[in-house]
Every structure is written in structure tokens, then in C-alpha cells.
Amino acid sequence: MTNTECPLYNKGLYIEKINQTDAHVAMCCMQIMSPEFYTNVNFHTNDYLEKIRNTDAKIPACVSCFENERNGNQSYRQGQAAAFAQQGIEQNHTVELKSFSYNCENVCNLKCITCGPKYSSLWYPEYKKLNYKIEQIKSSGKHNRIFESLDLSKVELMHFQGGEPLLTQDHELILEKISQQGNISDLIVSYNTNATVFPTDNVVDLWKRTKMTKLFFSIDGTGDQFEYIRFPGVWDQVNQNMKNIRDLNFPGLWIEIGLTVGVSNLFYLQDIIDWRDREFSQLHNGDPINIFINFVNHKLGRGGKVLGLHNLNDRTKSAAIEYLDSLTDKNIAASVKGTILAQQPNDNNDWIQYLDDLDRLRGTNWQHSLSKLAKYI
Numbered sequence: 001m002t003n004t005e006c007p008l009y010n011k012g013l014y015i016e017k018i019n020q021t022d023a024h025v026a027m028c029c030m031q032i033m034s035p036e037f038y039t040n041v042n043f044h045t046n047d048y049l050e051k052i053r054n055t056d057a058k059i060p061a062c063v064s065c066f067e068n069e070r071n072g073n074q075s076y077r078q079g080q081a082a083a084f085a086q087q088g089i090e091q092n093h094t095v096e097l098k099s100f101s102y103n104c105e106n107v108c109n110l111k112c113i114t115c116g117p118k119y120s121s122l123w124y125p126e127y128k129k130l131n132y133k134i135e136q137i138k139s140s141g142k143h144n145r146i147f148e149s150l151d152l153s154k155v156e157l158m159h160f161q162g163g164e165p166l167l168t169q170d171h172e173l174i175l176e177k178i179s180q181q182g183n184i185s186d187l188i189v190s191y192n193t194n195a196t197v198f199p200t201d202n203v204v205d206l207w208k209r210t211k212m213t214k215l216f217f218s219i220d221g222t223g224d225q226f227e228y229i230r231f232p233g234v235w236d237q238v239n240q241n242m243k244n245i246r247d248l249n250f251p252g253l254w255i256e257i258g259l260t261v262g263v264s265n266l267f268y269l270q271d272i273i274d275w276r277d278r279e280f281s282q283l284h285n286g287d288p289i290n291i292f293i294n295f296v297n298h299k300l301g302r303g304g305k306v307l308g309l310h311n312l313n314d315r316t317k318s319a320a321i322e323y324l325d326s327l328t329d330k331n332i333a334a335s336v337k338g339t340i341l342a343q344q345p346n347d348n349n350d351w352i353q354y355l356d357d358l359d360r361l362r363g364t365n366w367q368h369s370l371s372k373l374a375k376y377i
């Protein structure tokens, strides 16, 4: 009997390319990936996936979900279980590829302070100048078409991330393949996108043929804070682009704001909530545009390590709790507070040096752009 504790153990596949021919696999982007890389992936017989399916115990590679659930936050596993239920997919022992997640090429036009060269091609030169260790070098996977050998005929949930997936051809080619092999009108496709790119006509046509197209716009601040955190993004352009995409207004379009919380934007959450309430609260059909919370991820790079909420000192932590109690969105407040309270006290101020170093290279000024945070140093 296979393990069914997570719906993805028998039905999920995540592919992350590392060069023109090879890729790591997992069952979702949150699961620790295979140490081995593969040039071909057989979903039914791949040794990494099979081993997890056939383990009758908690899977150590899924630590991120267990941690989130322990802290009272929704885990990826719970989100997928809800998506399976919504789509009427049974969470059972049959091995079939229903939920496919694809890491498009790591090309990106931003170098967010919480990211690094593994996921943004633009970061690489600055990493070199700062002498940071590059743990895993990915070369361009532009010509890596590892998905071509997969049977996508049963896929009902498709997710793209990057880099910036809308700057690549990967997502378009995969949607075309699903449209040829399977039933695109029954597909829910979703993207993590930095909201800087407007989709091409062909992509919009493909989206219109899906059952649902969900866009998760990664927005970690507004105005000055956005431009500092998601450097060198321009807030007015991004804000307008999101509205233009919302105005595509086709049936099945769904938009959410993906807000990644860390030390840098902790004291700006109300500004983001206010912007959403004021300018971007709903789709044309009246459906709400919700904010969902992620937390800065140490796997993304140096910034992810030093800007995680575990780096708050006692004074900043107390101030943060007080601030969170004043937020108008009580769900966001509870989620962030739960995560902060679950962290061990830490007096690690490495993030200050990190932001100072970035400022020297970029000509930015964190104490000005993030002045509400600067009060606590």
C-alpha cells in the first residue's frame, strides 16, 4: 500500500531544471528535492518518488508542511487537499499524475532582497561581488524540455514558478501539450508571478480555454518598500500591470496577492492591506482578491537566511507583536504572530550588514526606504 498522508504522494510531481539536460524532482515545490538529477522522469517508476510513496511513516522531506501546521498556518499539503476536493480528485493509492508543478527557467528581471542566484539570473553578478557562497549553480535550462517525455493527459492542476515564468516559453509549451494530450477545459493552471510581465495573446488564449487560471502576484510591499525589496521593480508599472491583467476579465480568472513576510516588510503589512482594500480588492465579477501569507524562505539565498522572522531580536519582536495586534486584517495578524512566537529568541543582526552591503552596490538606502524598521536598530 502506498502512503496517502499527502494527496501528492501518489499524484504530484515537481520538476526543477538545473541545466540544459538535467533536473531534480520532488512531489511539490515545498518538499526537499531529490539529491540525484535526472535527464528523463518516469512518474510511475522514478526511484525518489517511489521511495516516498512506499514509506509508511512521516516523510522527513516534507518538514516544511509539518512545521507550518505546527505553527497554525496552512501548509501546502492542506492547500492541495482543498484543491483536490474542489476538483473532485480522489486522494487514493492509485499512482497517476494529477498535480504537476514546474519550475521554469531561472530567468528573472528582478533581484529581490530575499532571493538569490538560484532563482534569479539577475542576482548572479552581485553575489559574486559580495563574495557570497553560491550553493547550487544552475545554468540556463532554456533548451531543457524534460517535460516532453511525460504523459500529461491526466493533469488537472498545473502550477508554474521560476524565476519569472512569464518571461519563459516553458509554461506556454506545457499548456499547449496539455491541450493536445488532455482536457485543458478541465485544467486549473496557476502561476507565481512577479507581476511585471503582461502575457502574450497566445498565452491569454490558452488561459481562456482553462477551467480556471489563478495568478498569485508576489507583492511584498507598496511604493518605496516594493522598490527596495523587489529591486529594480517599479511600483507604478507593476500596480498598473496587475490592473491590466485583472481587466482581461475572462471567466475563470482568479487573482491573489502572495505576500512573503520577513524582517524587511513586517512593519509595512498594514500599508499592503490598505492598498489592496483601496485599489485592488476584487475582480470585475465581484470575487475578492485575497492576500495569502508566505514566510521568507532560507532556501532562496543569503537574503532568505538573514531576513527570516527568526532573526528578530527581543525588542523588535515585542514591537512587532504590538504592531500586529493593530492590523485590520486579523487573519494576517494571527498567521504572522503565530510564526513569530514559534521562533526561538535570537540576537542575530546579520540582516543589517546584508542590507548595508546591498545599499553600497545598488545605491539604495534601506534606512530610508524601510524607515519603520530602522527605528529598531
Ligand code: SF4
Residues within 6 Å of the ligand: 006, 007, 008, 009, 012, 027, 028, 029, 030, 031, 032, 061, 062, 063, 064, 065, 075, 076, 077, 078, 080
Ligand atoms: S511538502 Fe507538503 S505538500 Fe509537498 S509532498 Fe510533502 S506533505 Fe505534500
